[in-house]
Amino acid sequence: MNGKEKMNQEDKIIILGNCSGQTAEYETTNFILFLKGKKIFLDMGPGAIKQMYRAGLFVTDIDFVVLTHSHTDHTLGFPYFAFSNFVERAIEGRKGPDVIPIIALPEVYKGVMDMFRFCHPPGRYPMFNFENLEASNTEKKVFEFEGIKITTTPVTHSVPTIGVSFELSSTKITFSSDTIYDERLVELAKESNILVHEALGTKEIKKFAELTKHGIAEEAGRAANDAKVQMLALVHPMPQYRKDPTKLIEEAKKYYDGKIIVPSELEVLPLNKLHQR
Numbered sequence: 191m192n193g194k195e196k197m198n199q200e201d202k203i204i205i206l207g208n209c210s211g212q213t214a215e216y217e218t219t220n221f222i223l224f225l226k227g228k229k230i231f232l233d234m235g236p237g238a239i240k241q242m243y244r245a246g247l248f249v250t251d252i253d254f255v256v257l258t259h260s261h262t263d264h265t266l267g268f269p270y271f272a273f274s275n276f277v278e279r280a281i282e283g284r285k286g287p288d289v290i291p292i293i294a295l296p297e298v299y300k301g302v303m304d305m306f307r308f309c310h311p312p313g314r315y316p317m318f319n320f321e322n323l324e325a326s327n328t329e330k331k332v333f334e335f336e337g338i339k340i341t342t343t344p345v346t347h348s349v350p351t352i353g354v355s356f357e358l359s360s361t362k363i364t365f366s367s368d369t370i371y372d373e374r375l376v377e378l379a380k381e382s383n384i385l386v387h388e389a390l391g392t393k394e395i396k397k398f399a400e401l402t403k404h405g406i407a408e409e410a411g412r413a414a415n416d417a418k419v420q421m422l423a424l425v426h427p428m429p430q431y432r433k434d435p436t437k438l439i440e441e442a443k444k445y446y447d448g449k450i451i452v453p454s455e456l457e458v459l460p461l462n463k464l465h466q467r
Contacts, residue, residue, distance in 0.1 A: 201461040205453040206241035218263035219426040228253045234267030249274040250286030257294040258367035259351035268302040269309040276315040345369035348403045371409035379417035389424035407438040411445030
């Protein structure tokens with residue numbers, strides 16, 4: 191096994207982007223999760239595929255997809271993901287899974303497939319297929335993929351949205367997606383090694399956050415404290431907080447005394463460096 195192959199086998203999170211919107215400097219908040227040699231794409235914003243290539247990955251490397259909700263910063267990259275998958279197989283001769291499972295609410299899956307069909311009729315390629323594993327907007331659901339336990343729960347946002355956790359052996363990672371403080375998310379995140387939670391901003395933008403049902407740093411801190419997680423990653427901040435994340439961290443620290451980070455684009459978070467549960 192060469193160095194690159196070994197690196198690709200390590201359990202980790204690659205932060206493709208970490209901003210509430212796409213700007214000249216920043217990309218939207220999307221992730222690649224490596225677990226047990228499998229690669230899981232979590233949300234696909236408009237620049238997600240470019241960021242994936244910048245991270246040294248191929249689209250055909252992806253084994254599994256999770257789409258948390260319908261908003262553009264979480265779904266617009268999907269048609270290009272499908273098209274690039276075809277190009278890599280047909281032109282470059284790369285191999286990928288015959289079926290790519292997608293955990294998503296039924297309406298989200300339908301929406302991205304409609305986008306795919308509109309952009310690239312008839313919306314399918316002969317070399318692979320997609321399969322919807324339906325999440326629920328009313329209850330928790332549990333899935334299993336190659337020995338990885340994946341649990342989704344509804345969270346509170348302006349459109350139907352799911353939070354999701356991944357468990358493998360003694361490692362548990364939870365992603366809040368876009369949400370205000372939600373007890374269902376806290377329950378999902380219980381004793382996670384890392385909670386990746388939205389922090390759109392601080393109390394300065396609380397009224398706007400309440401109107402749009404986006405979480406702010408204090409809510410992320412409360413959730414991390416109540417779920418007793420080992421580490422908190424603040425994500426999805428507005429651009430002004432990406433330039434200087436100090437206020438986000440200070441506000442979250444009022445509620446949570448563990449390690450807090452605000453990851454950067456293409457930052458790698460090695461899971462083997464987190465304390466075991």
